[in-house]
Amino acid sequence: AALTPEQTATLDKLHQHVSQHTQSYSLVESLTTEVGHRMAGSEGDRKAVAWAMDMMQGLGFDKVWKEPFEVHPWTRGDLSIQISGPYPHTLEGLALGGSVGTDGNTLNAEVVYFPDFAALKDARPGSLDGKIAYVGFRMSRHKDGHGYGEAVGARGAGASVAAEKGAIAFVLRSVGTDNNRHGHTGMMRYQDGVARIPAVAISNPDADLLENQLKRGQPVQLSLNVGAKRHDDQSVTSYNVMGEITGSEFPEQIIALGAHLDSWDVGTGAVDDGLGVGMTISAAHQVASFTGRPKRTIRVILFGAEEVGLLGARAYVAAHKDELANHQMGFEWDFGNGNIYQMTPGVGPMALAHIQDFADYLAKLGISLSARNDAKGQSDMSALGYSGVPAVNFAPDGSDYFDWHHTPNDTLDKVDPEALKFNTSVFSLFTWFAANHPFDFRQ
């Protein structure tokens, strides 16, 4: 059963309207200019929650509310990292999120080079006693961003593996595809029962320089003063912020659009994930204002504390346990700036036929339907997907995403206004379709 001419006409008109609308860009501009960064547990986090409530209330969402959860704050402090010999250089880098610091002390030790995480894992216990472990693996650039998965394991777990072998600090070539003098931060985790050592990512050019010194065959020394601090004994309340357009016929059935409101603290979080915030608020608002009240409820979920481990998403799943069966569909935007080129569903077999009808429409916009039907939702939305909520993943060209990702360079100028309009439109089209055609996505 293809879409009816009326459905197609509505999609056409909605696309024409939203794909020319600057609202999603204005929202990112406002968030990045008036709030800026919003690291979980920070002052910016609190401001962002107020900003999101104000915005959605101002746009006339039927219901806007927030739901609390707790985070342990982490503060970055200052980082000073140098090659102290044989050829002294000051390096650019960033502490990884969650890293301990050096308590005001400066570590100075020889570097041991590992080409990748596997090589570090293979190091003999004790072989790094008193040394600094360095992993030089360079992330590769791909449209679908799969180089990130190949590189990020060392970021998350490298410090504890290095500490197990005796290292006193862990230094990583940044997980990023650029050549700017900016470290790429991102979350790391300590393994229980292993010494907690500082974990730092240096920029790609600085990693090249370090490796060029190592290649000369003399011992290379790094010196490191890391101002980062975990505050595990403190707890700060953060929030998920929800805005809802209540359905006219099936108000209990929820079509959920997600993005994360938090960001890292080094840029303004424009690409990660300010534009997702703009897209989801705008797509929901445009559907309601342009096509009228939907049959099902449209719920925008702006998750808190995604960067530090999907804390907001987990809190949401826990708080909405009894309501999750009524979540018909969840989809999220957290992958930047390129035009959407593919849609991957994760729905029931009968629902798949409806998705296919919708995908036939999207094909006109250059968006293909993946042959797979196993999407679990992206980023935060995966917490809902793995709890049984049907999902759709939209894939953009992510070739340049990891140039800016988690760096000081994640700023408004990196947002492509045209791609943002297009993607906001795709989100609005699917929102309208899912909210007004009440087949069961689970069936």
Add this chain to the structure above:
Amino acid sequence: AALTPEQTATLDKLHQHVSQHTQSYSLVESLTTEVGHRMAGSEGDRKAVAWAMDMMQGLGFDKVWKEPFEVHPWTRGDLSIQISGPYPHTLEGLALGGSVGTDGNTLNAEVVYFPDFAALKDARPGSLDGKIAYVGFRMSRHKDGHGYGEAVGARGAGASVAAEKGAIAFVLRSVGTDNNRHGHTGMMRYQDGVARIPAVAISNPDADLLENQLKRGQPVQLSLNVGAKRHDDQSVTSYNVMGEITGSEFPEQIIALGAHLDSWDVGTGAVDDGLGVGMTISAAHQVASFTGRPKRTIRVILFGAEEVGLLGARAYVAAHKDELANHQMGFEWDFGNGNIYQMTPGVGPMALAHIQDFADYLAKLGISLSARNDAKGQSDMSALGYSGVPAVNFAPDGSDYFDWHHTPNDTLDKVDPEALKFNTSVFSLFTWFAANHPFDFRQ
């Protein structure tokens, strides 16, 4: 008179040899890895002079020597710059070279926006009393780099113009074409008799953010702590470093290849001007080792203290006053990384015919001859050119040069090894031609 078949054959062989040789790249790699930055008067400056002497001696130049001149050191210190209201943000920027600092104090004042330097000049005296002047002019990107000339006036003279109107600090949108969170430093100068106020360049993304706040119509405050220090009462000896291959027939006649050895302190000076150092040393060496001793003397001049006002070049002209008439030709490389596409001579009318012959050969390599004959030499070499030394300017595609120029991003990864090989070859071809065909460039 076209080139003879023998001349053409030698040029062909030399090009084939040098355009496949990695020596110039190895030299930049060595300079940036083993010395790093080399700001005039700094420890790196002293190391670079020793490095250059060692390198040219090691390559068997007939004569290698250095000539002293004095510089007043300037130190950058730390910079802290924030928008303090209405929406607080930490900005990225760099003090301009030569700027005074704030002596440990933090200035906090309202910003007054000027779209360009002309608008600042038009401001009423007293209208900036107690304020911070900000010039937001954005440099445009062009193959020949002419956007730099349009933007750099404000960098050099903006602080004194702002101070004349009563400003307590001068902030500039960086003179650069990129969108990275790096300020672009570069020299500024104070006008005599005008209060010396701190001068800072903020990165393009930060300039956008500042302007987006200004557009909201409320007063915007900046807070500024500038650790920069002039040391006008101190004097440090810096050096030009020369390496010479003595001519067999006309040893007194000099073909001079120039580059500057100093750099700014924020990157490793790979593009500005490490690759010029590598190109000139390698071109001279390759001509001598591949084609034999030249008839005229080939002199590589590695100028010191270019960035801070052509101090080395002026010292060279003063020291070689009596010998300048024997400088047959001077040409310099200080414009980065793109393939050379044009040659502009500045020679006598009879010499121009010989240049034309040579240019016919270069046309095969995609290099055109400019219709002008008014070149005075680039960067340092202009000090010789305006003292009467004939010159040739080689123009590369400089479209991306001002992405990295004077920023922490000026690092080895920005050097294009293939363009460097090609350009080194062009330098060697012209060096061979000028050193072995003793027509008078002045006639």
